[in-house]
Structure formats: C-alpha cells, structure tokens
Amino acid sequence: MKRYLPLILVAYFIGCLLLILVLARQWQDTGQAPEQPIAFSHPIHAGNLGLECTYCHQTVARSPQATVPPVSLCMECHKNAAIDRPEVQKLRGFWERQEPIHWQRVYQLPWHAVFNHKRHIKAGVDCSFCHGELKAQARVRQVRSLMMGWCVSCHRSRNAPTDCWTCHK
Ligand code: HEC
Ligand code: HEC
Ligand code: HEC
C-alpha cells in the first residue's frame, strides 16, 4: 500500500486540478454580458412592445442560425420612434453612414461544434430554456455554459442523436 501512496497522491492532485479547470471554464463561460455598440433592450422590444422573437430573429425556425436583424429592420420604426433618445440617434448614425452594426456575440460554440436552431425549435424547445428570459435581461447575458455534457444529457433524455458527428463536423 505504502508503495502506491505517492502515485495515489499524484492522481489525486491531477484530479483536483482537472476539476478546478473544468469549474473555472464553466464559471468563465456563463454570466458574460458583453457591452454592445448600441444599448439595445430586449425588455423594451420583446417585453413592453410585445414583439415576437421571430420578428427580428427571422431565420431561427427555418435554418441553423437565428441571425440578428439588419439596421434597415430597426429603421422601419426608428425613422419616427423615440428619435430623441441618444442611443436611437446612434442607431440612425449607422443608418445614415450605411454602416453595419457589429454586435458582440454572447453565445458562441467553439469552431469544432455545430448547433442547429431549426431542429430544436421543431422539437418544441423554448428559446428561454437555453437563453433565459430575454424580457428580463437589460443586456443579453449568457445563462448557459454550452458545455458538451449539457447538450449530450438532454439529447440522451430526449432520444436525440448522441453520435459524435451529430455535433462535430
Ligand atoms: C437548445 C438550445 C437553444 C435553443 C432552444 C435556442 N437557442 Fe439560440 N443559441 C443556442 C446556441 C448553442 C447558440 C450558439 C450557436 C453557435 O455558436 O453556433 C445560439 C445562438 C443564438 C443567437 C446568435 C447566433 C445566431 O444563430 O444568430 C441568437 C440570435 C439566438 N441563438 C436566438 C435564439 C432564439 C430567438 C431562440 C428561440 C426561437 C433560440 N435561440 C433558441 C442554443 C439555443
Ligand atoms: C416595431 C417597432 C420597433 C422596431 C422594429 C425596433 N424598435 Fe427600438 N424602439 C421602439 C419604440 C416604440 C421604442 C420606445 C419605447 C419606449 O420608450 O418605451 C424603442 C426604443 C429603442 C431604443 C431606446 C431605448 C432607451 O432606453 O431609450 C433603442 C436604442 C432602440 N429602440 C434600438 C432598436 C434597434 C437597434 C432595433 C433593431 C434591432 C430596434 N430598436 C427595432 C420600436 C421599435
Ligand atoms: C426588435 C428586434 C428584436 C427582438 C424582438 C428580439 N431580439 Fe434578440 N436580439 C436583437 C438584437 C439587435 C440582438 C443583438 C444585440 C444584443 O445582443 O443585445 C439580439 C440578441 C439576441 C441574443 C444573443 C445573440 C448572441 O450574440 O449570442 C439572443 C439569445 C436573443 N437575442 C434572443 C431573443 C429572444 C429569445 C427573443 C424573444 C423573446 C428576442 N431575442 C427578441 C433583436 C431582437
């Protein structure tokens, strides 16, 4: 037994180290809420004004990507609406310069993993299950770590495919 003690200790420390690394990544990945070029508000647009998610994220139910709308869609209202607000004036600046807005991504898988919105929407998974309640997020904040274990455990419980190549191409 004594002979193996150093080995057991080393294994124990490596185990702890791995655990800390994994936890640190989970912690780092969730909760991030990058500052955006314009302070767009889901509580105002999806909450107070009651716009459907698909009014802006138009491809979410029919393609892998949800997509964020172009400035022209915002301008359908903001040629007139709330034009006295500084953040709306910023928006109109982008429009006048014909400049796209570079929104910071909040949810992003690493390059080797693929996701597909359409398939999840078709399967009846609600946006809020993965993105939280947007109506309550003044600034979009990542509420799920998007770790593989989370994806796979739901796939297992819902009889969705769990082969490696389902999510890795
Ligand atoms: C099963 C979990 C899940 C559900 C349900 C889901 N999403 Fe997503 N969403 C993700 C993941 C994962 C990413 C990151 C995808 C990537 O990096 O390729 C993402 C990214 C996004 C993005 C940014 C990238 C893009 O695709 O344009 C938007 C916008 C978005 N989701 C909106 C929505 C909306 C709106 C709904 C509901 C109609 C929804 N999502 C439902 C998991 C989900
Ligand atoms: C269907 C009409 C409509 C669309 C589309 C729309 N907005 Fe708005 N938006 C409004 C209205 C109305 C208000 C004022 C709401 C209020 O005062 O409660 C507003 C308010 C705002 C504000 C000011 C918020 C504040 O706190 O002062 C910003 C910034 C904004 N919108 C940005 C955008 C952007 C960016 C888009 C496109 C992605 C967009 N809006 C699309 C109707 C719209
Ligand atoms: C008026 C247009 C509009 C509506 C309605 C709207 N969104 Fe968005 N959404 C945006 C814009 C613009 C962004 C990018 C800026 C930001 O992150 O705040 C965005 C960002 C997001 C993101 C983060 C994307 C990323 O970078 O990973 C998610 C998730 C999302 N929206 C989900 C939803 C859901 C769910 C609903 C319905 C409850 C909804 N949105 C309704 C315009 C809209």
Ligand code: HEC
């Ligand atoms: C709420 C449970 C749930 C979560 C969480 C979830 N999925 Fe899914 N996913 C499903 C279901 C159910 C299907 C099957 C839909 C069907 O049968 O068409 C599916 C289908 C898919 C598909 C299409 C499979 C195919 O046959 O091509 C991909 C890709 C995928 N998921 C990736 C992911 C990734 C990556 C994550 C994590 C970031 C994730 N999913 C998280 C439930 C989930």
Ligand code: HEC
């Ligand atoms: C339902 C979707 C899904 C399935 C099925 C899946 N993965 Fe993943 N995998 C992911 C996602 C999402 C990530 C990125 C997040 C992370 O690192 O946990 C990932 C990350 C990884 C990584 C990188 C880990 C890291 O720390 O960067 C490896 C290696 C990997 N997967 C291997 C596999 C193998 C092998 C299988 C088959 C046994 C598999 N995956 C099945 C979704 C999936």
